[in-house]
Amino acid sequence: MxxxxxxxxxxxxxxxxxxxxxxxxxxxxxxxxxxxxxxxxxxxxxxxxxxxxxxxxxxxxxxxxxxxxxxxxxxxxxxxxxxxxxxxxxxxxxxxxxxxxxxNQTSLDDSNDALKDNPFSFTPDQEKMAMFHSMANKLTNAGASHFYSGAKAYLGGEMGWKNWSGVGYQGVADLVTRLDEDNNSAYLINAIPHLPTEPLVALCTCLEHASPNHRIATALQRRLESAISDAHASSLIAALLRGLSNIHNDVMVKEAIETVLTSTHAGNAEILTAIATRCHTSLQHPDLLSLYLEKLAVSEAGQAGFSRILADLMFIPVMRILILQAFRNPQRSDALTTAVGNMFGKQFAGSV
Structure with missing residues (x-):
């Protein structure tokens, strides 16, 4: 060896x-x-x-x-x-x-994996695995899965928007991986205004790994604007922000986050987590970051959520610098000062 x-x-x-x-x-x-x-x-x-x-x-x-x-x-x-x-x-x-x-084995079976018992291996969640599988197949020219045609038929409106249950998640991932093929972008643009919540959430969790074009992003933005008026749509709003997170138009993403953070959904933990984990580059805008921190400090996530989300964000070097700068803002609220003190200690909060 x-x-x-x-x-x-x-x-x-x-x-x-x-x-x-x-x-x-x-x-x-x-x-x-x-x-x-x-x-x-x-x-x-x-x-x-x-x-x-x-x-x-x-x-x-x-x-x-x-x-x-x-x-x-x-x-x-x-x-x-x-x-x-x-x-x-x-x-x-x-x-x-x-x-x-x-x-040294005379015969190999599935148990003889090179990563057998390796503590550094992990298994991605189902949604991410589906998207990775699609990207890997495209990379090696292996073709899409057998779920692809069903996803195209559904998103093309051929099956009725309520008939989502028979569509494989893998097919949606295959289609998103191939936005530049088979008129797939047009399928999505036409479908997004009509999709029920469940398939729209599934679509958005795939789109966060792609780079949707402006017309797809606009369709998602319109669904977001509609969802904000629904008091029970927080999970959908979080998914839509994820779907928008990797588009090329940073201004559109920033405006979408601002719209959500100034709405009644601003304190929702799932939404705040989606922004931190998928839209952190947009939080590099100091004004948006300050707004985000203020909402996080008084959110339903509580002190534990505040500390956990910030600990993850501050591990990104540029975000650490920007967050520390935001802590020094003399206009920060008492609630943010208290949350920072509970996370780092009152002495730290008083020094920033």
Whole structure:
């Protein structure tokens, strides 16, 4: 067995084609150069989530793309957001031991997984797994799942908007992954105004991993404006913000968040969590961040939610700086001052 000093070295010498994805806040690609720098401790992890790096390493045979394997890995990060080298080394040692044992077996079965008993592996939730599966299939030209045609028929209005139960979530993910194919964007633009809550939420949880065009974003924005008047629509509003979170028009996202934070839904914990975990780049606007912090301080999430959400946000270096600046705002409310004091201590609250 060769002596591999890094995951990058192992991947580069495997002979397989590979891609690396961030699986934290949303599914996004990491370049091999980025990953090598992360491993070397030259750059912090770009989008930490819950103080960890959440990764998918996909390897496949370039001559037989159906022969592929995916490793889902979760690594803790240090206080500055860098990969912990000792953890990476521990993972590599465990991986190489398993591979060595597998090579010595006369027969292999599913239990002989390279990540068997590895504490750094994880399983993505069902929604994220469906979207990753679609992206992986497109990457290897494997084609969409058999659910794709049903999702197209439903979103094309052919089945009736109430007949959602027979549509596979995987089909929606396949369609969203292929917005640039088969007139799929037009299907969504026409469908969004009519979709019941459940399929619209499912669609939005897929769209957060894509880059919807302006017309799709406008359709989502109109549904958001309509939902705000419904006192029972907080979960839908949270989903719509997630669906809008990765569009290219930052002004539209910012305006959507402002609209929600100045509505009766502003204190809803699910909405505030969606903004923090999916729309954190919009919170880099100081005025929007201040509004968000004020609403979070008095929200139904309570002190525990305030502390947990901010601890996650402040692990992103740029957000930490901006949040500390917002704490120093002399116009901050007494409620925000109290929440900050309860999180960091009254001495800290008095010093900012």
């Amino acid at each position: 060769s002596d591999f000093s890094s995951i990058s070295a192992l991947l580069n010498q495997s002979g397989a084609s590979y891609r690396i994805f961030d699986m934290g806040r949303r599914i996004s690609k990491l370049t091999s150069d980025q990953f090598e720098k992360l491993e070397q401790g030259l750059i912090p992890y770009p989008s930490p989530y819950l103080h960890h790096a959440w990764l998918a390493l996909m390897l496949w045979n370039p001559k037989q793309t159906d022969q592929n394997v995916v490793w889902f890995l979760k690594f803790p990060l240090d206080e500055q957001g860098f990969l912990v080298q000792a953890v990476r080394d521990d993972f590599l040692n465990r991986l190489l031991q398993n591979i060595s044992q597998m090579l």
